[in-house]
Amino acid sequence: MLEEIGAASIENLFxxxxxxxxxxxxxxxxxxxxxxxxxxxxxxxxxxxxxARRISFLGGGAYSHYIPTVVDSLLSRSEFFTAxxxxxxxxxxxxxQSIFEFQTLVCQLTGMDIxxxxxxxxSTAMAEAVLMAERVTKRTKVIASSAIHPQYLEVAHxxxxxxxxxxxxxxxxxxxxxxLPESLSGLDDQTAAVVxxxxxxxxxxxxxxxxAEKAHSVGALLIVTVTEAMSFxxxxxxxxCGADIVVAEGQSFGVPLSFxxxxxxxxxxxxxxxxxxxxxxxxxxxxxxxxxGFVLTxxxxxxxIRREKAxxxxxxxxxxxxxxxxxxxxxxxxxxxxxxxxxxxxxxxxASREIEKLEGFSIPFSAPFFNEFVVHAPVxxxxxxxxxxxxxxxxxxxxxxxxxxxxxxxxLVCVTETNTKEQIDALVAGLSSSTKLV
Amino acid sequence: xxxNITKVTNHISPxxxxxFERSQPGRAGFSLPALDVDESSIDEIIPREMxxxxxxxxxxxxxxxxxxxxxxxxxxxxxxxxxGMYPLGSCTMKxxxxxxxxxxxxxxxxxxxxxxxxxxxxxxxxxxxxxxxxLAEITGLPGVSLQPAAGAHGEMTxxxxxRAYIDARDGKEASxxxxxxxxxxSAHGTNPASAHLSGFTVKTIKSTAEGLTDLDHLxxxxxxxxxxxxxxxxxxxxxxFERNIQEICRIVHDAGGLVYMxxxxxxxxxxxxxxxxxxxxxxxxxxxxxxxxxHGGGGPGSGPCCCTKELEPFLPVPRVVxxxxxxxxxxxxxxxxxxxxxxxxxxxxxxxxxxLGNYGMxxxxxxxxxxxxxxxxxxxxxxAVLNARYIAHGLLTDYDKPFDSDPMHEVVFTDKRQARKxxxxxxxxxxxxxxxxxxxxxxxxxxxxxxxxxxxTESVGxxxxxxxxxAMRSIAKExxxxxxxxxxxxxxxxxxxxxxxxxxxxxxxxxxxxxxESAESRSTASHSS
Numbered sequence: 001m002l003e004e005i006g007a008a009s010i011e012n013l014f015x016x017x018x019x020x021x022x023x024x025x026x027x028x029x030x031x032x033x034x035x036x037x038x039x040x041x042x043x044x045x046x047x048x049x050x051x052a053r054r055i056s057f058l059g060g061g062a063y064s065h066y067i068p069t070v071v072d073s074l075l076s077r078s079e080f081f082t083a084x085x086x087x088x089x090x091x092x093x094x095x096x097q098s099i100f101e102f103q104t105l106v107c108q109l110t111g112m113d114i115x116x117x118x119x120x121x122x123s124t125a126m127a128e129a130v131l132m133a134e135r136v137t138k139r140t141k142v143i144a145s146s147a148i149h150p151q152y153l154e155v156a157h158x159x160x161x162x163x164x165x166x167x168x169x170x171x172x173x174x175x176x177x178x179x180l181p182e183s184l185s186g187l188d189d190q191t192a193a194v195v196x197x198x199x200x201x202x203x204x205x206x207x208x209x210x211x212a213e214k215a216h217s218v219g220a221l222l223i224v225t226v227t228e229a230m231s232f233x234x235x236x237x238x239x240x241c242g243a244d245i246v247v248a249e250g251q252s253f254g255v256p257l258s259f260x261x262x263x264x265x266x267x268x269x270x271x272x273x274x275x276x277x278x279x280x281x282x283x284x285x286x287x288x289x290x291x292x293g294f295v296l297t298x299x300x301x302x303x304x305i306r307r308e309k310a311x312x313x314x315x316x317x318x319x320x321x322x323x324x325x326x327x328x329x330x331x332x333x334x335x336x337x338x339x340x341x342x343x344x345x346x347x348x349x350x351a352s353r354e355i356e357k358l359e360g361f362s363i364p365f366s367a368p369f370f371n372e373f374v375v376h377a378p379v380x381x382x383x384x385x386x387x388x389x390x391x392x393x394x395x396x397x398x399x400x401x402x403x404x405x406x407x408x409x410x411x412l413v414c415v416t417e418t419n420t421k422e423q424i425d426a427l428v429a430g431l432s433s434s435t436k437l438v
Numbered sequence: 439x440x441x442n443i444t445k446v447t448n449h450i451s452p453x454x455x456x457x458f459e460r461s462q463p464g465r466a467g468f469s470l471p472a473l474d475v476d477e478s479s480i481d482e483i484i485p486r487e488m489x490x491x492x493x494x495x496x497x498x499x500x501x502x503x504x505x506x507x508x509x510x511x512x513x514x515x516x517x518x519x520x521x522g523m524y525p526l527g528s529c530t531m532k533x534x535x536x537x538x539x540x541x542x543x544x545x546x547x548x549x550x551x552x553x554x555x556x557x558x559x560x561x562x563x564x565x566x567x568x569x570x571x572x573l574a575e576i577t578g579l580p581g582v583s584l585q586p587a588a589g590a591h592g593e594m595t596x597x598x599x600x601r602a603y604i605d606a607r608d609g610k611e612a613s614x615x616x617x618x619x620x621x622x623x624s625a626h627g628t629n630p631a632s633a634h635l636s637g638f639t640v641k642t643i644k645s646t647a648e649g650l651t652d653l654d655h656l657x658x659x660x661x662x663x664x665x666x667x668x669x670x671x672x673x674x675x676x677x678x679f680e681r682n683i684q685e686i687c688r689i690v691h692d693a694g695g696l697v698y699m700x701x702x703x704x705x706x707x708x709x710x711x712x713x714x715x716x717x718x719x720x721x722x723x724x725x726x727x728x729x730x731x732x733h734g735g736g737g738p739g740s741g742p743c744c745c746t747k748e749l750e751p752f753l754p755v756p757r758v759v760x761x762x763x764x765x766x767x768x769x770x771x772x773x774x775x776x777x778x779x780x781x782x783x784x785x786x787x788x789x790x791x792x793x794l795g796n797y798g799m800x801x802x803x804x805x806x807x808x809x810x811x812x813x814x815x816x817x818x819x820x821x822a823v824l825n826a827r828y829i830a831h832g833l834l835t836d837y838d839k840p841f842d843s844d845p846m847h848e849v850v851f852t853d854k855r856q857a858r859k860x861x862x863x864x865x866x867x868x869x870x871x872x873x874x875x876x877x878x879x880x881x882x883x884x885x886x887x888x889x890x891x892x893x894x895t896e897s898v899g900x901x902x903x904x905x906x907x908x909a910m911r912s913i914a915k916e917x918x919x920x921x922x923x924x925x926x927x928x929x930x931x932x933x934x935x936x937x938x939x940x941x942x943x944x945x946x947x948x949x950x951x952x953x954x955e956s957a958e959s960r961s962t963a964s965h966s967s
Contacts (some may be wrong), residue, residue, distance in 0.1 A: 004828065013824060014711075014823070014846075016679040016844065021684070021716055022710060023711060027709050029815065030808060031811040033811065035809070038537065039537075044561075045565060046561050049546045049550045049560070049561040052549040053549075058551040058553055058554065064551070068502075070505060081539075081732045082519035083517065084735065084736060087526070089936050090931040092515070094516035108497050109497075114948060115948070120791060120796075124587065131635075151789060151792040151793065155789050161787075164637075209487075233490075234489060236487070256549065260792070260793025260795070260797050261791075261794070261798065283942070284941065295936050295938050298942055298945055300942075307640075308633065312635075313632040316588040316726065316737040318587075319734045319737045320732065320735055320737065321738055323734075330457050330500060330508070331505045332468045333465070334499050345484065386555070424475065
């Protein structure tokens with residue numbers, strides 16, 4: 001081939017790179033490793049992830065749900081995972097039709113009119129929703145509840161820091177654990193949006209209808225964030241409560257925990273904002289013979305056409321994870337999602353009832369919850385959880401002191417349909433016995 | 439009669455409706471164990487007004503085999519890397535090793551919660567730490583964050599770092615005068631979009647007739663004194679190495695700006711040259727391009743950000759660091775340093791994503807680097823460039839090549855010669871589908887009229903390159919002899935060219951039940967009863 005193109009050697013192919021920039025020595029990375037050794041090495045590293053094998057009640061934005069075997073099986077079809085963004089619709093109909101189904105499912109779950117083809121995750125979806133609210137309303141103040149996942153708030157702050165948006169906080173009610181409409185004291189006719197999470201970071205279900213009414217009274221939008229998407233199976237949809245933009249983390253739908261990613265952000269809104277939505281959109285189209293197909297559409301919002309005037313800089317999103325969620329939702333179907341949601345709620349409430357019976361333990365927030373709840377322990381929660389993990393092999397929850405030093409004795413417990421009664425009982429017994437060791 | 443038979447499927451292109459159209463009430467594809475705790479009345483635990491009223495109406499009800507056939511049939515409508523060459527320029531569609539897929543599915547990683555305690559997730563943190571070290575070595579830039587979820591996300595991160603650095607260096611007031619980001623006219627659209635997100639005004643630098651950054655124009659723009667930085671892709675999107683890169687960096691640095699490199703085309707450089715040595719301050723990489731993590735039909739990607747020592751304090755938090763326990767005599771502890779998440783970087787731009795990034799992609803990328811080793815990485819780069827050069831040579835006789843210089847890993851041609859017959863880039867791309875290839879990137883970069891940007895990657899051999907060149911030559915011939923054939927292509931796909939303009943005018947973005955129809959039929963039914 002070198003001869004054919006008239007090059008004397010491989011090195012000559014790089015002649016356009018100045019000599020002084022060319023590496024003289026090889027890269028300081030290890031020599032090639034054969035498959036057997038590589039697998040052994042990763043397996044060994046894996047054994048140092050003790051937490052992966054524990055009984056777990058960890059939630060807080062990433063959830064352990066049952067994943068039907070067909071999800072990974074179908075996802076592993078290389079026609080899906082080795083294709084790229086469907087730029088050529090004639091040979092990408094598989095990807096395009098699945099995204100169209102994904103968009104439809106997201107609309108059905110959130111109770112909204114339209115949804116995009118996915119965002120990176122829930123946290124970036126929320127940040128993009130804030131930016132979109134500014135575009136839609138031409139207002140620059142945004143009020144976000146302090147009961148939103150702390151990491152989501154951090155991401156929002158990063159995204160808006162140069163966007164001329166003033167991000168304020170509404171402090172949640174320490175008694176109910178929710179964002180009360182009267183806490184939105186900064187709300188005025190300069191407010192672009194009110195942002196809340198429901199169920200919120202503490203698991204408490206927000207009164208979305210009341211918050212929507214309050215936001216709308218000054219012409220602001222209500223942005224609702226959901227980190228536990230399984231709650232859609234049981235709770236009134238944000239759309240039905242009056243939300244204008246709904247964003248969610250879709251990890252609960254068939255996506256492994258995988259130490260935090262890749263996950264998938266869901267983004268839904270009202271029809272009238274279709275041209276302000278960030279990210280890719282798939283729409284129905286027909287060929288000249290009248291055959292139905294699907295294409296990427298409304299591309300004039302996007303960076304490759306609008307460049308700096310685009311609604312977002314997003315290009316590659318989370319296609320394959322959106323596909324996992326689509327396969328999951330279609331396999332579980334209408335009744336499966338309802339049943340999984342029902343079991344989550346029932347099991348979590350069983351766990352909270354049992355923990356509340358323990359001496360010195362209480363449930364500090366009064367608001368209804370779905371499958372996560374805060375527990376107040378008689379001792380330092382971080383130490384208690386550490387004892388529980390090392391002694392009983394149970395990850396009993398997330399110590400809230402990680403996010404709020406004032407809540408040293410509080411921790412967040414998450415229960416899903418994968419936690420058996422036996423595990424819940426072991427958690428309760430373990431909390432009781434470990435308390436004495438702290 | 440025979441023509442009225444509706445085929446369920448045929449071997450070439452199976453028909454498959456939307457899942458919602460296949461749904462039958464009562465069907466189910468799931469099985470969950472029965473609830474094993476005492477059940478409360480649902481109204482007792484969640485007030486009725488907070489419960490769903492629609493019972494998820496409209497969501498599909500199908501069996502497992504329905505789902506399997508649904509997605510299997512749809513999958514056959516896709517072209518994928520596993521079927522053949524996928525020469526999308528600047529996308530680096532290389533082979534995705536099955537081994538890397540297996541690594542990402544190891545249960546001890548896949549089942550690990552991101553908020554698990556650091557001491558019980560040391561293996562996972564080690565993967566991050568090692569990958570950071572390798573990427574630092576490959577780029578020559580020692581500060582690395584793996585948090586960004588895709589290329590554009592990494593760009594945004596890099597540009598915010600530049601802004602934070604200048605704010606700290608010059609003070610807010612002086613920094614406010616530096617709000618111009620220079621971007622070549624050949625750049626990817628995400629560059630200006632990311633710069634805008636970070637509060638910069640974009641100024642476009644012209645390219646020379648040679649296809650390189652116009653140094654005079656760069657000097658002129660830098661003379662205004664308000665330049666925060668330059669976003670440069672190298673090799674650029676014309677596939678050409680910016681051979682004046684050192685001078686470019688010098689000009690920008692002298693003007694008080696920083697140089698951000700878009701690493702989308704890093705597949706031309708790994709093991710050959712390092713951006714850090716060229717004077718670049720910060721770069722993003724695409725693990726889904728250069729490091730072979732699957733493109734997934736449009737993600738997940740992963741867009742690590744690598745920067746100089748000077749910029750390191752501004753990287754997103756948390757950072758994965760090794761605890762340096764100075765004076766620790768415990769030898770075992772020294773052998774396996776404790777890795778931890780460090781939030782203590784007060785100058786950091788902040789967090790750009792919940793948790794630690796697209797971790798599953800990091801596992802795959804590390805596996806890619808380890809299975810290739812230093813020599814394999816170099817060989818991949820050499821083969822990628824050789825393949826592109828082979829195509830550049832092979833198509834010269836039939837297509838217009840707008841720039842004379844030898845390309846690196848991708849090459850741009852145009853439709854100039856074919857356009858005389860009314861055959862344009864889009865038509866050529868569509869006809870290429872009939873020959874069994876995925877088309878190249880078309881109409882990008884924007885500065886080349888009728889651009890066809892071809893990136894074969896290292897994952898094709900000479901035979902397939904020859905087939906591709908043959909196909910392109912054949913299309914050039916068809917454009918002369920039978921233009922209609924090309925203009926109406928593709929002829930071999932399940933659907934023909936779709937009317938995208940009509941789709942955008944009245945967008946249908948979701949399935950809806952045929953409400954009017956069913957309401958009508960219901961009312962008819964009630965009348966007849």
